[in-house]
Amino acid sequence: MALVDMNTLVGIAQRSGVMLPAYNTTNMEMTLAIMDAFEANGLPGVVQIAPTNVKLTGYELIADCVRAASESYTVPVALHLDHGKTLEDVRQAVLAGFTSVMIDGAALPFEENIAFSRQAVEFCHVHGVSVEAELGAIAGKEDDHVSEANSRTNPDEVAEFVERTGCDLLAVSIGNVHGLEERPNIDLAHLEKIAKVCPCPLVLHGGSGIDPQIISQMAKHKMVKINIASDLRRAFISAIHDAQEENPNEANLAGVLLRARAAVSEVARKTQLAINGLEDKAAA
Template identity: 35%
Template sequence: MGVSYKDIGLVNTKEMFAKAMEGKYAIPAYNFNNLEQLQAIVTACVESKSPVILQVSKGAREYANATMLRYMAMGAVQYAKELGCEIPIALHLDHGDSFETAKSCIDSGFSSVMIDGSHLPFEENITLTKKVVDYAHSLDVTVEGELGVLAGIEDDVVAEKSTYTNPDQVVEFVEKTGCDSLAISIGTSHGAFKFKAGQPVPPLRFDILKECEVRLPGFPIVLHGASSVVQEYVEMINQYGGKLEGALGVPEEQLRQAAASAVCKINIDSDGRLALTAKIREFLAEHPEEFDPRKYLKPARTELVKMYKAKNVNVLGSAGKA
């Protein structure tokens, strides 16, 4: 017998997305792998009064353990209440690669799942996505599908080149699968090396986004690979022994523009990893005598809170929308 997300105190994404579409902002979808990242995400979203989607990749689930993650999500809901604001929190599988993975997450209390069949032929993507949708909807869990392929590397998701979403396919895909939201490819990419250093950053394909909006009026669109790769953190990592020369991300002004359109969910993972790593490297370099993880994780967590709040306020427009 599975565990319902409702028993954990989570919400699915239906109402979140409806409000975001109406208010012209995007829900932050932040990936987490450990306690400090989760604490920072919830703290930042409570303090900025933002709804939030807690994202777990297949790799993060294997790292943290499925049972542990369920109780961490339950703890996140209670932690938000203790901080004084009951913000809407969804727990979402990011880049699920099989029906079995999606089902396992649904049965363990996830309120939303993504099934990524974008690497498959179109008809096979529809078949896989519909299978997940049929099971998820029987338990009131929402499903995100994907059309188009993002370049870059994120955990087990690897692609050398982007394949832009074909707007001619979006209506058929949504109608045949019954998915609740659709991730599209318009020029974002996974990882910290999204573009080539020394070359102009190509603008996102807002023409494709606009055409998808026309074909699917009022339907929630999702952007993956949307970290801006904050240069302050890249420089700090390199200053203290790292090797991230040439790391570049999506300009924040382009993400702001996307958030004011049909894009109602924006995924951010790499920026969290960079902020955490940068502050840990800085602390250990300046305090070589320390070996207590609490000493170096605390300033890293504080920096994460600052970064996530800035995203909610300045990029996604979700602050004050809880």
């Protein structure tokens, strides 16, 4: 199936009654592992990459990989730019063929965040690309960026922010954190307040480390996209480490990378089912 934009994918997910895991990739092996998981589950999902990881591949290579691979799969997938910090990040992703972007102005004052996000929306919508914006800073470590900010999204600002930016999805701060070094403290009551006033679907960053049962409860509060990175990266690195431990003279790189791909795919597959409260048929 061809790549779809995020609005289309969200519509598919909502009609199917599922949330979308958005898994961060870094290279071809992780990208294919993620798409393997979606196909095995028969459920839609998101492949995403942040600018800090794009430096390894470039925007075009990841876009080409996902586009080519999508033709061999049946489930719909969106290719998303995660944490675009600049308008140049957004421009490069859109021109490379990404079908969705996130513009991250959460660290800016309210009015500046609106103006910055609006610029991204205007550019992306002309190209038929969906835009996720963020309101409320999230603490923790995201790739090379460490933030100590933890400003929960103010429900009183949500409706105005979405209306004035024109964003298609809104990432919110409800006690979630980036990475595995900080402990999340999810406030579902706060999410409910946001959902009541937000005119668009919501996104949760920092899904790694949060109990899937808690995540599954978010579906009734407009949550449609769950970002997960650290769990998959740990699986990839651990698989390579284990191969090296088992045979310090290992030189079969293809074999090692296939092993890493399988490990990532299994984590992604199980996580997608868990956050949606679905039975793991493969384990039954």
